Amino acid sequence: MFERLRGLVRPRRRRGEADPDAAALPELTAALWSSRTRELHETSMRTVARRLPSVIWRSARLAWRANRADTAVTIGCNLVAGVFTAFGLLATTGVLTALFSAGPTPDRVRDALPSLALVAGATALRAALQAAAGWAQARLDPQVERLVELRLYEATTAVDLAALEDSEFLDDLKRAEGRGMRSAPMVVQHAVDVLTGVVGLLAAAGTLGVLHPLLLPLLLLTAVPEGWASVRAARMRYVTELTLIGALRRKWILSNLMVERRHAAEIRSFTMRGFLLGEYDKVAAYQRGVELDLARRQAITRVFGDMMQGAATGGVYVTLGLMLWAGTVPLAVAGTAVLAIRSGQTSLVNLVFAVNRCYEEGLYFGDYLDFCAEAEGRVPERGVRGEGTETVVARLPADFERITAEDLTFTYPGAETPSLNGISLEVRRGEVVALVGENGSGKSTLAKILAGLYDPDGGEIRWDEVPLRSVPAEGVWERIAVIAQEYTHWPMTARQNITMGRAAGEEELLAAARASGAAEVVDELAHGYDTLLDRRFQGGAELSGGQWQRLAVARGFFRDAPLLICDEPTAALDARAEHHLFDRIRTHADGRTVLLITHRLASVRHADRIYVLEQGRVIEEGDHAALMARGGLYAELYELQASAYRAAEAAEQVPEVAQVPEAPGARADQM
Numbered sequence: 001m002f003e004r005l006r007g008l009v010r011p012r013r014r015r016g017e018a019d020p021d022a023a024a025l026p027e028l029t030a031a032l033w034s035s036r037t038r039e040l041h042e043t044s045m046r047t048v049a050r051r052l053p054s055v056i057w058r059s060a061r062l063a064w065r066a067n068r069a070d071t072a073v074t075i076g077c078n079l080v081a082g083v084f085t086a087f088g089l090l091a092t093t094g095v096l097t098a099l100f101s102a103g104p105t106p107d108r109v110r111d112a113l114p115s116l117a118l119v120a121g122a123t124a125l126r127a128a129l130q131a132a133a134g135w136a137q138a139r140l141d142p143q144v145e146r147l148v149e150l151r152l153y154e155a156t157t158a159v160d161l162a163a164l165e166d167s168e169f170l171d172d173l174k175r176a177e178g179r180g181m182r183s184a185p186m187v188v189q190h191a192v193d194v195l196t197g198v199v200g201l202l203a204a205a206g207t208l209g210v211l212h213p214l215l216l217p218l219l220l221l222t223a224v225p226e227g228w229a230s231v232r233a234a235r236m237r238y239v240t241e242l243t244l245i246g247a248l249r250r251k252w253i254l255s256n257l258m259v260e261r262r263h264a265a266e267i268r269s270f271t272m273r274g275f276l277l278g279e280y281d282k283v284a285a286y287q288r289g290v291e292l293d294l295a296r297r298q299a300i301t302r303v304f305g306d307m308m309q310g311a312a313t314g315g316v317y318v319t320l321g322l323m324l325w326a327g328t329v330p331l332a333v334a335g336t337a338v339l340a341i342r343s344g345q346t347s348l349v350n351l352v353f354a355v356n357r358c359y360e361e362g363l364y365f366g367d368y369l370d371f372c373a374e375a376e377g378r379v380p381e382r383g384v385r386g387e388g389t390e391t392v393v394a395r396l397p398a399d400f401e402r403i404t405a406e407d408l409t410f411t412y413p414g415a416e417t418p419s420l421n422g423i424s425l426e427v428r429r430g431e432v433v434a435l436v437g438e439n440g441s442g443k444s445t446l447a448k449i450l451a452g453l454y455d456p457d458g459g460e461i462r463w464d465e466v467p468l469r470s471v472p473a474e475g476v477w478e479r480i481a482v483i484a485q486e487y488t489h490w491p492m493t494a495r496q497n498i499t500m501g502r503a504a505g506e507e508e509l510l511a512a513a514r515a516s517g518a519a520e521v522v523d524e525l526a527h528g529y530d531t532l533l534d535r536r537f538q539g540g541a542e543l544s545g546g547q548w549q550r551l552a553v554a555r556g557f558f559r560d561a562p563l564l565i566c567d568e569p570t571a572a573l574d575a576r577a578e579h580h581l582f583d584r585i586r587t588h589a590d591g592r593t594v595l596l597i598t599h600r601l602a603s604v605r606h607a608d609r610i611y612v613l614e615q616g617r618v619i620e621e622g623d624h625a626a627l628m629a630r631g632g633l634y635a636e637l638y639e640l641q642a643s644a645y646r647a648a649e650a651a652e653q654v655p656e657v658a659q660v661p662e663a664p665g666a667r668a669d670q671m
């Protein structure tokens with residue numbers, strides 16, 4: 001494995017060249033969200049400089065939207081602090097001039113006092129301004145975070161479901177939610193650091209320019225080696241990150257396996273502990289080796305940078321000495337120049353570092369912004385074109401007479417074959433209509449389209465005369481209750497699991513719980529409806545699969561919607577609960593119109609109409625008697641289920657059958 005990983009992490013593969021390990025170990029190939037690391041590694045400093053202004057502009061706009069006052073204080077204080085830095089440096093010349101002049105020492109000190117007071121005042125004011133800027137900047141962080149989180153989640157909870165089936169969209173989401181979102185406060189922070197660095201540098205450069213124009217190049221000379229070393233060390237880190245992508249991914253997968261509750265039982269029963277720990281350790285050892293190597297190379301680079309900087313500083317002092325000797329600058333000016341050069345040096349190194357980081361974070365932040373724009377573009381806009389260019393939005397009728405679907409077609413994004421192939425059906429008010437068919441025939445897909453969760457590619461759904469696509473999505477969902485085949489175990493209280501955040505009276509809650517059988521489950525819980533249903537929290541309870549399903553059914557009953565869609569609502573229920581639920585559905589779930597999907601064909605016998613689906617088409621339609629008489633797929637499936645019971649009973653009752661012969665078909669009728 002160690003050898004494999006070594007082979008896998010080959011950062012210098014040429015563009016377009018296939019990853020030799022991709023086929024063998026797809027889960028270890030570079031994740032899309034880490035592609036920026038490669039980009040960063042390949043970006044030149046010129047490109048960074050060219051793109052930086054737009055990164056800074058975008059971060060400034062973000063900060064401004066997060067909080068105008070804090071942004072203004074951060075920028076304003078930093079700018080004014082720079083002025084005071086320059087002022088303090090220039091005032092230092094006054095101090096040194098006084099101290100280096102001829103005369104008795106007490107007189108020289110007295111003469112230096114006014115300038116000294118100016119230096120002290122400038123330093124104190126600069127410190128106060130920097131503290132205020134730091135405070136405002138720290139305040140900005142959480143506000144920026146909140147803004148970007150909200151924007152992303154507002155978009156992801158509103159996009160059409162098809163977007164969440166799209167693998168490219170999901171990859172973009174992963175990039176935006178992880179690194180992209182984290183980068184937002186950082187890009188603001190580094191943009192401010194860039195500003196601070198520029199201001200500090202300008203202050204030092206301005207001072208040197210005032211003192212003597214020749215001093216300016218000296219500042220650059222001393223700062224270049226350290227800037228070079230820090231950029232080089234940062235690039236080394238990028239390459240290492242790139243090298244470690246596969247290993248980190250593997251480590252992440254293994255650590256998840258070892259800490260998550262749902263894997264715990266299997267790890268124990270298959271005694272996998274040693275194996276998993278061993279695998280983890282191999283990857284961790286590899287990672288440690290790569291990182292230690294990085295630390296060594298970075299240290300060498302820094303030492304080299306420091307040596308060059310030492311030499312450059314020596315050169316500066318020699319130059320200053322020569323200038324003094326030649327009488328080009330007085331001693332006081334040379335002293336101030338040393339201070340200005342040191343201050344400028346620090347600012348320049350900070351600036352180079354901040355530029356690097358700001359650009360890096362800016363790339364990730366760009367991912368976030370691009371994703372949000374894409375997601376916002378995928379929020380479904382419902383409505384039909386009016387006379388002009390305006391969009392007319394309709395409402396579903398409160399008391400519909402019938403819902404019709406005509407010639408519906410639908411293909412999941414990225415799928416090769418359509419899941420619905422021209423389906424038409426009708427549901428009249430108060431009916432129980434059943435969809436049956438073998439696995440993959442399109443029942444759930446059809447139910448989701450009728451529920452307004454996906455838009456069909458072709459065809460139309462109407463509630464009376466109102467086309468569903470002309471009604472805003474929320475308006476559709478309000479009128480439909482769905483008991484889904486796959487439902488969420490919400491880590492909330494039993495009450496919230498039923499009400500789903502809707503305010504309603506206790507009576508409605510209890511009625512829904514009684515109808516679904518959830519009441520019996522809740523009665524057993526320590527705090528009744530206020531019991532938290534998540535064992536990860538203190539006092540939390542866990543339910544069985546069937547108990548969770550009863551809550552999911554209660555959720556559907558609780559919603560006061562005229563159309564109830566039940567997709568396999570009894571898969572996990574025991575026989576009694578199942579019987580009780582179908583009884584309820586048979587009596588039209590308290591007057592509602594019901595669309596029922598189930599494989600228990602005995603339960604659809606009483607449906608007003610049954611549609612039989614095969615490969616996304618309706619192949620049979622009618623009530624139970626008509627479909628049985630037709631002798632098609634429905635009759636075949638029904639007979640298969642009924643005969644399984646008959647055969648089992650016959651096998652068990654052979655001696656009794658001999659004594660009391662049973663009427664043929666009697667058992668099937670009882671189902």
Ligand SMILES: Nc1ncnc2c1ncn2[C@@H]1O[C@H](COP(=O)(O)OP(=O)(O)OP(=O)(O)O)[C@@H](O)[C@H]1O
Pocket residue numbers: 165412413415419437438439440441442443444445446
């Ligand atoms: N999210 C999806 N992305 C791509 N294809 C899908 C998706 N969901 C379902 N399909 C495909 O659509 C077809 C119909 O699936 P659907 O879930 O509607 O069948 P079903 O009749 O409800 O099956 P079952 O009885 O097993 O629940 C299947 O071929 C399935 O592979």
